[in-house]
Amino acid sequence: MTEIEEKLSSRIKQCFARSLHIRHVDSGSCNGCDFEITALMNPVYDIQRFGIDFVASPRHADMLLVTGGVTRNLEAALRKTYEATAHPKMLVAIGGCACGGGMFGDTYAHLGGVDKILPVSVYVPGCPPRPQAILEGILHAIERAHELESSRKGNGAYAARTSNV
Amino acid sequence: MIAVLKRLWKHGIGTIPKDELLHVNGRGKLLLDDTKCTACGDCVLECPSEALSLRRVQNEFDFSITYSSCISCRVCTEVCPTNAFSYANEPMPSVQLRDELVVHYTINRDESEPKGEIVSDRDRREVILKN
């Protein structure tokens, strides 16, 4: 890592620690994880006080929360959403299905796991994970935001590797 | 507008403080007490989501729990003859690499008579019992 890169990464960490915009993408979940993400916004957990907010467009987002193990019908949509997000970006897999297929596993219509098509920063297991666990996962992802720059360079190689999946 | 204020006055702010936030009460992470486990393999056979696996490594058994597959269904706690499973109050760990979601336990039980090598084969989604 060069000096510039190091500076850059600390800057990113500093930015994200106080302001993080999240875009939720349902890639074929059972709705359970989605409801727990919604619960994060309720007055009890109130995720906004951490400077974390949900936004309407992937272009405004820094982090994608993906729930569900990517169905065949949503694969293209998920890829497009990822591409529409500006760098630096993170992808957090929420729930057992997104982490590795869960109960549904690998079927004709279900790929089983987000990491089969996109790079995942943090995995949050659970069926569904409680709001506390999701929040912990998000905070965990912010902590390692400084690694984003390196993953950004590796991105091209990753896409090439996964294109024939 | 008055109703809004009245409600705020009566119920206050419902947000839980930051330091209590990550505290969980319900079932979370599945734990195995490797001193109790006899490597009988019942749980591996019954687990609906193939989160458990048991593998013989020479004289010992390697027991693993895959958190990404675990659905906290309690089947393993019910079938275990020695009550070796328990749920911790903390959530399952969030990790950066998928491999870190698998925890391994080494079970070394001389007195037990294991049924054989049980491998949870994820590709075929069935459990093979080999003697």
Place this chain on the structure above:
Amino acid sequence: MKISRIIVAPHELIHACRTVIANHGRFITMVASDECGREIDRFVVRYIFAHDGKSMLNVVESVLTESNCSYPTLSSMIPAASWAEREAHDLFGIFPEGHPDLRPLVLHDDWPEGVYPLRKDYALREKQERDSFSSWSYPKVEGEGVFEVPVGPIHAGVIEPGHFRFQVMGDSVLHLEAKLFYTHRGIEKRSEGMSVVKGLYLAERICGVCSVSHALSYVQAIEQISETRVPERAIFLRVLFAELERLYNHVGDIGNMCAGIGYAYAVNHGAHLKEQLMQLNDFIVGHRFLRGSIALGGVTEDITEEKLRYIETTLERVKKEFNEIVEQILSHDIVVNRFSNTGILSERIARELSTVGPTARASNYDIDVRRDLPYAAYDQLVFEVPTFMEGDVMARFKQRFLEARQSFQIIEQVINRTPKGDIRVPIGDLIPYSFGIGMTESPRGENVHFVMVGENNTIYRYRVRSAPYANWPAVPICVPGNIIPDFPLINKSFELCYACCDR
């Protein structure tokens, strides 16, 4: 529940179904299956009808041969059968002759033609290349000033995926086309060959927020096959779980509907109440969505006396706050203005499309599985089924409120009347190739599970007709005539889950 089977030749299907309907049969769903493993050549279609009040189901069956796998469509007589027939066409390649709209439903346009994943000779894991040449055709409205607004499948909020195309003139909707089944995961195929015990965990995960109802439908189907008598205590506890589920859903929906009109105050207080109910769930069974509470032959967890008392005190508090909030919402004139006369579903359409649940009842279509085909302990409890005439968003809002109040009452009765005893019995033997049908009333309406078991206590064919599956076709019908900004509100008032529709 008694099941009477009528077996006919394919060309007699229409006549047989007409007779059943004339005898007050209510169409529930159609199940197709590939039964080539047995001595049957090869596909079987089953039309299921319910006789409300008599606790009886009629199943009209017909066998289709592999060489001639077509049958006359029933969609023209029963519009509600349209989706089921389209789905069977997609997944099995059996052809309903004369069906008005045979566009792909479950498998999208990039699925290659002539490949049918639910046939027995198709391997579970077999992936298909994308066929990029075919495209989905949408009916179009043409004229000056008419343009098309495509939305989705990924939406802006924390919502499930679905694609909508509005044909609009300014902001007024002329036509709405919904393309769903984005979250189709192949659960029915996945379950085949699974043991019936493990199948329960799959059934719980069809939908996140109706887990109890789905699990209950599934275990009832299996218990029907094995003729298991579930202990008294267990059936009361099942009611408790089912009603707790209804409660957190209805309370959450009441708040959620206000999100459609930007009434943030009600949204947040509704969410706060829902959170309290979900924490209660977590406390009593250790899962916020009550998953893992229902077992084959009973329930998994006994609810102790202290827990029952705790439920009582918590619900007392929630009930008071809930009434307060609803009163506030209904006295707000902008809310009343936005809710009334928006998204009207007429009684005729509600009946023709066989809609279910609060949606149907808000349009004066008085059906409720809890009362009409009682299961668990509902026949021993006293409750009312409210209905409304209007069929608009306001009616659906009030419907949920009144139903939630009934749920509070039912839970009160359960707490006071639950008998002592066992909570679980082992299920008996399952005769291979027999089927059972489980029906329960989820917060969104009736969930119907058809389970056919194979050898060694495995699942042979599993078909889920969830409440949203029955209600979704009604949504595009009641949107035209409203304006685009009202669509989120109408959609939320139906509160249809995409996951259990798509499976």
Place this chain on the structure above:
Amino acid sequence: MIHVLLEILQVIFIIGVSPLIQGIVKRTKAILQGRQGPSVWQPYYDLHKYLNKDEVLSIHASWLFLITPYVVFVTMIAVVAMIPVFITHTLLSFTGQLMLVVYLFGLSRFFTALAGIDTGSSFGAMGSSRDMFVSALAEPVLFITLLAIALPMKTTNLTLITSRAVTGHSPLLSPTFYLAFLAFLILVITETGRIPIDNPDTHLELTMIHEGMILEYSGKRLGLMMWSAWIKQAIMFTLLLDFCFPWGISLVVHGSMLIASFIMVFLKLTVIAIVIAFVEMSYAKIRFFRIPRLLSAAFALSIISILTNFLL
């Protein structure tokens, strides 16, 4: 010289404080909803982050899309340069200023709407068409309302209006004031895109107005668009203060007077932000085609206000 410096300071103050006002509104709303809510400094953190992020551009985006954030931002600064904040003097001051303010708002609107259509996204186009619908109604009403305010002051120069308002007898005694104040309050809510006209927190793409138009922006340009919207909000609040609650605005350059007026302005802005949050919490979004009714109410109020001015 000191005048120019103070006037520049005024501009910087509004630009700098505008995210804080947004933060106060958000925080108040959160508390009224029974939750803790984001810190009042949150908009600054957001802005900092947006300015540091990369951008993703749609392939359909033309120069119009690229230039709009700068046009809008500069327009807003130009407006800020014309309004008195804590002293009555401004960088730009001439007769007919009020008209120019309305037209500059119109210019920024025009560009935002075009940029919304430019990328070819349906929500952008929908947002633009709705915004045009609302502004076609709001603009004439804004004119009439400003006229209702300008008429008793007998000038359209903002500096003069404000200094006359400060020195003149208390406007609280005349009905003209109340009517114009109500009309202006409705316009403030319309122009800042708040409930019951538009919902700034919505995640429902089908109901968005302002949010819909900036949906395609990312990174730096998104930051500028947001900031411009916050500045516009601050401008509307300041105008409301200048016309209706001008107490404490300093007429002359004098140390202690300036500090007092500075504190007063800050307090007044905070109060207005809290009031707006209250209004937003107590209402839901009205049906889209009912917006004309609300605006025509504002129109009627300002007409009556003008009439009473002549009659009384």
